[in-house]
């Protein structure tokens with residue numbers, strides 16, 4: 001799995017990034033990418049520094065709605081401290097093909113000269129993303145309704161790993177697999193969940209029940225509440241909430 005991911009990571013062509021670091025927001029990533037990023041930290045930083053990095057207080061990014069500052073970005077140099085293990089989202093940033101596809105309304109880099117950027121076809125990009133999803137195949141149910149963990153950022157993955165409240169039928173299997181693959185237990189006693197992911201997923205499951213009951217006004221109001229209430233979960237479920245909202249309003 002790790003070898004396949006590393007092979008995939010070599011596929012996107014490099015872009016002439018100026019390294020300003022302004023686009024670095026806590027990336028959405030799959031479980032395999034999260035594991036590989038954390039393994040890189042463990043291999044290259046002391047336990048004390050790993051603790052400081054992973055357990056740093058998450059901060060909302062003022063320039064990118066629904067996003068946090070990335071805790072893998074060095075605060076002084078603004079450089080990526082896990083660069084060889086950075087996620088696929090980080091590797092695709094800047095490529096013009098992102099603008100050609102409706103990729104969750106991702107705001108692309110505007111600092112690089114478009115003419116100088118490598119061309120990647122939409123088919124090629126879709127093939128990469130589909131390979132990435134194949135690597136997460138054992139967790140396929142979590143990448144479907146009502147979980148859609150494809151939108152998880154680093155904070156959400158940490159919450160699944162550590163938060164004892166999330167050790168239940170909702171994320172139980174995901175948590176077990178994650179903990180089998182990655183040993184961050186030395187941080188167990190120090191982790192404090194700030195995302196309220198447990199509460200958010202509970203509200204999402206409730207939302208599906210309300211939609212099934214046909215109470216559209218309550219459903220719309222709950223969608224609004226979920227969207228506003230859990231900023232540290234990043235953009236998790238934003239796209240899905242929008243789809244549910246469109247579906248409800250189109251049937252009103």
Ligand code: SF4
Pocket residue numbers: 017018019020021022023024093094109110111112
């Ligand atoms: S991709 Fe663009 S915004 Fe991001 S660091 Fe490079 S130049 Fe800056």
Ligand code: SF4
Pocket residue numbers: 023024025026027070071072073074079080081082083086087090
């Ligand atoms: S993982 Fe690295 S490249 Fe990706 S957003 Fe964070 S700091 Fe930037």
